[in-house]
Amino acid sequence: MGKVALITGVTGQDGSYLSEFLLEKGYDVHGIIRRSSVDFRERIAHLEGKPHFHLHYADLGDSMSIVKVVDKVKPNEIYNLAAQSHVQVSFDSPEFTADVDATGVLRVLEAVRACHLEKTCRIYQASTSELYGKVEEVPQNENTPFHPYSPYAVAKLYGFWIVKEYREAYNMFCCSGILFNHESERRGETFVTRKITLAAARISQGLQDCLYLGNLDSLRDWGYAKDYVECMWLILQNDKPEDFVIATGVQHSVREFTELAFKHAGIELEFKGEGIKEVGICVKDNRPQPSDINHQTSLVGKTLVAVSEDFYRPTDVVNLWGDPTKAKAKLGWNPAKTSFEELVKLMVEHDIAKVAAEGAAAKVRTNLAEYLEKGIVK
């Protein structure tokens, strides 16, 4: 019999990669999904219907639903990835964020106890570098003090401590991975990296004029999500339950990410001005010029990136930089598998293809509408 894993947040970026990873390892993978008015789950659509992949309705805000799924599935491992994961949104919906990201963790732990699985079920909690918040040292490791700096981070801090508490109080194998930012072609479209790669793709194809961002000076340690899900699994295969920092150990600014993404899309930018007045101007237009897309006019001299106060946060975390020494030494994890440059490239290439495909589909629809109107096709 293979192992059984239960993933909360299976429809998210990490949940989808982790599902693929565990299926390849021979696991029976169960995921929890929420009722939504849209039934298409883009990130896991290719897994639905596979024999070892199962979905169950439950919600982290609903204790009974979690208890029922845990009791039915009887998992050997639970990966608690479900969360309201957007920091800026947590300022608009702080109570919901606390319910899911803080109390939700407690609900999962209690469900395991209620089902008497505390001796056999290992639990991974998706913790975050946001706990370091208004950072007290750089780079950050497992001993760096926490200073959460958003409603999201405060909620996640509760999740971190309740996992630690259950580990000590009830001898449960539950651990937190303190993951630094990890991105991919499946990243939500309002996180800064994906917002940038999609905009670079659209601007390069003449479908968007300008990208508006918030704090360009913010520094992050960005890794590739596909590499990070392996570490989640390694944490649960360890001899004893421990918490780990997962990061690349390399730091870049939002501005650097933007410059590189646009460069991959054939656009060289130069940044001028400061703060709210800063702009990114095109200084070289290296885009190929196929005849069938509408970017015949050069972008040189145009302002393609500008700053908008709308994307400033009431408090912002500006200096995240992780030290993955412990994960390297104890788990044998390689933090340098995908470099920053490779990550940006793969995201931009993906989005250029996506935008082009959407453009082509839209063109077919327009042509078809025209033909129908003219009576050419009936």
Ligand code: NAP
């Ligand atoms: P994501 O793409 O935003 O996915 C979040 C998942 O949580 C989605 O499947 C979502 O379901 C689910 N969810 C939200 N509220 C729920 C609820 N009440 N009940 C059940 N499911 C719920 O996030 P991600 O980037 O994959 O991140 C995974 C986890 O790692 C999160 O806990 C996040 O806070 C944490 N984390 C992420 C990073 C990062 O850089 N990505 C770094 C550190 C920690 P729907 O599809 O139905 O919305």
Ligand code: G4F
């Ligand atoms: O991409 P972000 O929204 O990610 P953030 O806030 O770091 O949170 C992500 O990583 C955390 C791990 O550290 C996770 F726990 C969390 O779930 C999530 O996955 O913003 C990154 C930085 C911020 O400093 C933000 O102020 O980019 C800055 N930024 C500048 N302009 C922007 C924008 N962020 C967003 N989302 N949109 C902008 O236009």
